[in-house]
Amino acid sequence: MYVLVINCGSSSIKADLLDPATGARKGSVRAERVGTDGAFLRVDDGEPEALGHADHTAALRAFLPRLAARVPTIDAVGHRVVHGGERFTRPTRIDAEVEDAIDKLSTLAPLHNPPNLQGIRAARALLPDVPHVAVFDTAFHSTLPRRAQAYALPHALVAEYGIRRYGFHGTSHGWVAQRAADWLGEDVRDLRLITCHLGNGCSVAAVEYGRSVETSMGMTPVEGLVMGTRAGDVDAGVLIDLMRRAHLDADGLDHVLNRESGLKGLSGVGNDLRDIEARAADGDDRCRQALNVFCHRVRKYIGAYAAVMGGVDAVVFTGGIGQHSAHVRHRVAQRLEFLGAHLDEDRNRDAQVDRANPVYAVSPPHARTAVLVVATDEEHAIAKATADLCLERDLVAGADLTIPVAISARHIHLTQEAVETLFGPGHRLTPLKALSQPGQFACEETLTVVGPKRSLERVRVLGPTRPACQVEVSRTDEYHLGIDAPVRDSGDVANTPGVTLVGPQGALTLQEGIICARRHIHMTPADAARFGVKNRDVVEVAIDSAGRDLVFGDVLVRVKDSYALEMHIDTDEANAAEIEPGHQGVLEGTGKVARLQHRRTHFDPH
Ligand code: AMP
Numbered sequence: 311m312y313v314l315v316i317n318c319g320s321s322s323i324k325a326d327l328l329d330p331a332t333g334a335r336k337g338s339v340r341a342e343r344v345g346t347d348g349a350f351l352r353v354d355d356g357e358p359e360a361l362g363h364a365d366h367t368a369a370l371r372a373f374l375p376r377l378a379a380r381v382p383t384i385d386a387v388g389h390r391v392v393h394g395g396e397r398f399t400r401p402t403r404i405d406a407e408v409e410d411a412i413d414k415l416s417t418l419a420p421l422h423n424p425p426n427l428q429g430i431r432a433a434r435a436l437l438p439d440v441p442h443v444a445v446f447d448t449a450f451h452s453t454l455p456r457r458a459q460a461y462a463l464p465h466a467l468v469a470e471y472g473i474r475r476y477g478f479h480g481t482s483h484g485w486v487a488q489r490a491a492d493w494l495g496e497d498v499r500d501l502r503l504i505t506c507h508l509g510n511g512c513s514v515a516a517v518e519y520g521r522s523v524e525t526s527m528g529m530t531p532v533e534g535l536v537m538g539t540r541a542g543d544v545d546a547g548v549l550i551d552l553m554r555r556a557h558l559d560a561d562g563l564d565h566v567l568n569r570e571s572g573l574k575g576l577s578g579v580g581n582d583l584r585d586i587e588a589r590a591a592d593g594d595d596r597c598r599q600a601l602n603v604f605c606h607r608v609r610k611y612i613g614a615y616a617a618v619m620g621g622v623d624a625v626v627f628t629g630g631i632g633q634h635s636a637h638v639r640h641r642v643a644q645r646l647e648f649l650g651a652h653l654d655e656d657r658n659r660d661a662q663v664d665r666a667n668p669v670y671a672v673s674p675p676h677a678r679t680a681v682l683v684v685a686t687d688e689e690h691a692i693a694k695a696t697a698d699l700c701l702e703r704d705l706v707a708g709a710d711l712t713i714p715v716a717i718s719a720r721h722i723h724l725t726q727e728a729v730e731t732l733f734g735p736g737h738r739l740t741p742l743k744a745l746s747q748p749g750q751f752a753c754e755e756t757l758t759v760v761g762p763k764r765s766l767e768r769v770r771v772l773g774p775t776r777p778a779c780q781v782e783v784s785r786t787d788e789y790h791l792g793i794d795a796p797v798r799d800s801g802d803v804a805n806t807p808g809v810t811l812v813g814p815q816g817a818l819t820l821q822e823g824i825i826c827a828r829r830h831i832h833m834t835p836a837d838a839a840r841f842g843v844k845n846r847d848v849v850e851v852a853i854d855s856a857g858r859d860l861v862f863g864d865v866l867v868r869v870k871d872s873y874a875l876e877m878h879i880d881t882d883e884a885n886a887a888e889i890e891p892g893h894q895g896v897l898e899g900t901g902k903v904a905r906l907q908h909r910r911t912h913f914d915p916h
Contacts, residue, residue: 312336312381313693314437316370317390318429320421321345323369326689327377327384330697333665333690337377341369366425367432374436387442388696389430390688392422392478392531394446401449401695404430404442412444418472418529421568443696450480453521458618461528475533477525479507483515484522485691486628486684493669494624494680499846502619504612507686508638509629510538510581514608516615524618526611532567535611536604538581541571543607576600583631583638605641612642616649620805624680625651627672633663633683639672643681650678665690702842711840712903713831715853715877716746717884720787722757722771722811723780729771732757732813739773747832748872749774759783759824760810760817761791781809781824784882788826798825799866829883830866831904832873841906845869851877851904853887860887862904877904 311331317324323341328334341351341361349364351373361372378384389404395415402408409430416423434442459474467473483505490505491498499520506514512535516524526534526542535542544567552558558566574581577600579589590597616622625646626632627639636658643653651673658672663685673681729737733755740754756768759781766787780803788795793807803823810819831851838844847867853860862883884890889900 311385311697312383313696314377314384314387314433315390315689315692315696316387316429316433317689318366318425320425323366323429324689325370325373325377326693327381328689328693330690330693333687333693336380339373339377341373344369365432366428367435370429370432370436384437384440386440386696386700387433387437388692389426389433389442389444390447390481390692391426391430391444392447393419393476394444394448394452395476396472398444398446399449399452401443401445401699403699404434404444408444418476441696441700443699445481445692445695447478447480448476450484451477451515451522451525453523454525455523458524473529475525475528477513477515477522478527478531479511479513479515479525480522481688481691481695482507482628482686483513483517483525485688486626486686487515487517487520489668489684490624490626490680490682493671493682493684496623497846501623502621503624503626504615504619504622505626505628506608506612506632506642507629508535508608508627508631508635511540512537512542512608512629512631514611514615516618518619524615534607536576536600536607537572539569539572539574541567541575573600573604576603583635587635587637601637601641605638608638608642609644609646612646613649622649622651622679624682625649626682626684628684628686633661633685636661639681639683646679651681652677653681712905713833713851713875713877715879715889715900715902715904717889717900718782718827718878718880720759720766720769720781720783720881721752722759722769722782723776723778724771725777725779726775728779728811728818729755729775731816731818732811734815737815739771739775741773745772746874746876748874755813758812759791760812761793763792764790765812766791778803779811779818779820779823781811781820782827782880783824784880785826786882793824795824795826797828799828799830800825827878827880828866829862829864829877829879830868831875831877832868832870833875834871834873835869837875838867838869841867843867843869843906849906851906853889853902853904855888855902858886858888862887 312327313330315326321344323344325339327336337354339351339353343349345365347363349361349369350358351361352358361369391412393415395418397411412423412427461473463473486505487503488498490503491501503517505517511531513525513527515522532540549563573586577586577597579585586597586600590601612625631638639658640653643651653672654674661670661672661683663670663683665685665687668685670683671680672683729739741751742754744751751773753771753773755771757771759766759769795807803825806822807824808820808822809824810817843849849865849867851862851865889902
């Protein structure tokens with residue numbers, strides 16, 4: 311399979327033809343000054359070839375046949391689209407309606423979406439018979455929690471103008487996070503990573519267990535780090551002051567913040583870090599200051615994101631600066647020892663990465679927090695996402711399979727030690743009835759769960775005993791108890807709130823262990839093969855219920871030989887979908903079925 315990846319700017323086109331499985335390039339074209347009389351292109355870094363006056367369509371028409379001649383077929387086209395807004399949270403097959411939607415999002419990205427769309431229209435006209443897929447820069451950050459999306463502005467304004475944080479460079483952050491996890495020999499869903507994309511545009515992301523939970527760019531790509539020509543964070547009051555005293559209007563501010571600031575504004579010698587480093591070494595004060603401000607800002611974000619995630623397993627540097635500037639990495643990493651991150655200076659100087667060897671550790675072996683240089687490859691990421699979507703559609707279209715739904719009421723798992731504290735020395739749990747998952751049973755025993763505000767009585771204990779205590783409640787239960795418990799996978803109770811349990815023979819205060827269980831599907835490996843999913847994939851599931859059909863996102867797939875196929879939702883979720891259990895047990899089959907609707911894959915290297 312071969313995928314053509316197109317990245318259209320207002321006056322440029324980058325086109326790469328590659329094999330999505332390996333990333334190998336079959337050809338690359340760069341067209342510049344598109345839309346002017348002086349348009350030209352280069353094929354594979356060759357000599358410039360003049361095109362005369364050429365718009366996006368004419369430029370594409372000029373080089374497409376030459377690229378197409380290099381492979382048996384172009385099977386799909388992947389388009390980089392900067393802004394996907396609220397709607398596009400995953401790669402999307404393009405049709406006329408999707409084109410319109412991308413067009414409407416131009417208000418959020420006026421510099422980027424219109425040329426992206428021009429490229430899409432031109433390419434679809436020239437290659438009408440192959441699938442075209444839009445891959446969005448914002449999509450990887452669609453998992454930002456609401457608290458990370460919000461600006462503290464008046465609600466009415468926010469609602470009217472759709473003001474929120476989106477984040478960008480998502481394709482790169484997702485890609486390098488996966489490469490880092492591969493290199494560390496870990497599942498990305500077990501890692502907390504801070505990825506620093508430092509190029510002409512710069513952003514940092516906190517990637518917690520495979521999902522972006524914070525990123526430094528906001529509603530537009532101006533927020534956050536110091537960039538080539540963009541300012542990054544500025545006190546909003548400064549802008550008001552500039553409007554009043556320097557008489558800058560919206561266009562004037564746009565120009566200053568996007569084109570005259572950042573490394574260019576600070577250094578006075580332009581936006582190329584190589585020039586700035588050279589002059590700083592010669593003693594140029596403004597260039598030294600530019601480097602200091604740039605690196606200080608990156609370090610500040612790394613510290614903040616470690617706090618956001620409660621720790622960090624690896625810090626990743628990528629982008630033209632992140633991959634090439636040992637000096638910047640050295641400065642940024644200073645004083646990060648408290649996170650367990652420090653540099654081996656020899657390795658930092660020697661770091662070399664490319665597509666064939668994309669990861670190089672610049673931290674010493676066995677460092678608590680790895681510091682990695684990772685080569686980003688957005689074209690390969692887009693090609694792979696495009697290919698995955700085409701294959702996934704085939705898979706899901708053929709999967710007319712259903713999943714039984716069960717409602718999991720609030721319940722408690724205990725250690726044997728806790729059982730004895732609460733029910734008396736030597737006490738053993740008494741099975742009441744078997745649950746659908748083999749070996750699991752509801753017990754005769756119940757406990758009172760005491761929260762800061764109120765209590766819940768007769769909460770059922772489940773057996774057998776476990777290595778750690780865990781209390782699973784619904785959001786409504788949390789409000790009732792007065793506890794803010796996180797949504798977690800069962801068994802993942804680190805850093806969760808505690809709660810007090812009261813039994814007939816004693817009370818026990820847990821320091822941690824109360825969670826709102828993440829909705830999930832249990833299945834066997836054979837089920838997973840039928841659905842085309844793997845353990846820990848996150849999927850969407852549609853539930854038909856009389857008049858209140860609902861699609862649940864963020865559903866975790868759990869695969870084990872000993873599981874039985876069943877989706878578990880809590881009582882709040884069941885109420886929302888109007889699914890009624892026979893009666894309120896601990897885990898009640900409902901007779902309803904769910905359908906796997908989309909398969910949401912993380913960036914997968916294979
Ligand atoms: P990108 O947008 O990822 O292509 O990155 C472009 C930035 O990387 C520019 O600011 C370059 O100055 C910077 N860059 C590229 N190569 C080097 C290098 N060898 N040393 C320092 N900076 C570099």
